[in-house]
Amino acid sequence: MPLYLIERTFAEALEVSPEGAASIMRINDDVGVRWLYSFLSADKKKTYCLYEAPSAEMIREAAQRNGLPADVVIEVDELRPPAVQAEAAATA
Template sequence: MPRYLIERTFPDGLNVPMNEAGADALGGVIMRNAEKGVTWVQSFVSPDKKHTFCVYDAPSPEAIRSTAQMNSLPVDKITEVRVLEPYFYR
């Protein structure tokens, strides 16, 4: 399955509470993603919480855009990526 890097901008900052409500919100994202065969692997958040860089496995960019819309998440850019391991080369 292809892997993608999704760049998002949150003008007011990303706010996910560190409690049951936050866990429920993220669980809902995971559930809705699964409906389209999309798996959220990992995300990186800028210190100001206005930008995220998310790694997803998905069948297509269209599936990512569709789930983002269902989850009310912005999508600035989707780039297909592959892993480059620094220890692969001798």
Template sequence: MPMFVVEREFAEKFDPDEAGLKLIDQYNEDHDITWITSFLSADKKRTYCLYECADIEVLRRHAHDLGIPADEITQVDELAR
């Protein structure tokens, strides 16, 4: 399954509540999106999230449907260690 990094910039600090996180988890499950990990910038206004899903359009719909930014989506082929 292809992997993608989604870069999101928020106007305010990113501080989701438990209900919001559950909504995202359910959406991911319903749309065959696997969240792998996320990184949060020091100012908490930018996230970098790694996902597996069928294609980039799935993640564009994900952002639109959930009302969250997706400033840049990049397909990645492998993880460097």
């Protein structure tokens, strides 16, 4: 399944409760996208999220239904440094 990086900008510092995260995941499941992980900026006003989804449009639909911004949605491929790739292959 394609991978997407989503950049989100928030007006206020982001605080996500376990209940809020669970709600996001339920809606994502309904839409057919999977939240893999996120990075939060030091000021807590930006996130960079990695998702699996059939299309960028489905990412945008999930964001809209969750009431979340999706400022930039980019399809990406995974790239790791050679040493990390060799280690991952050895443990697979």
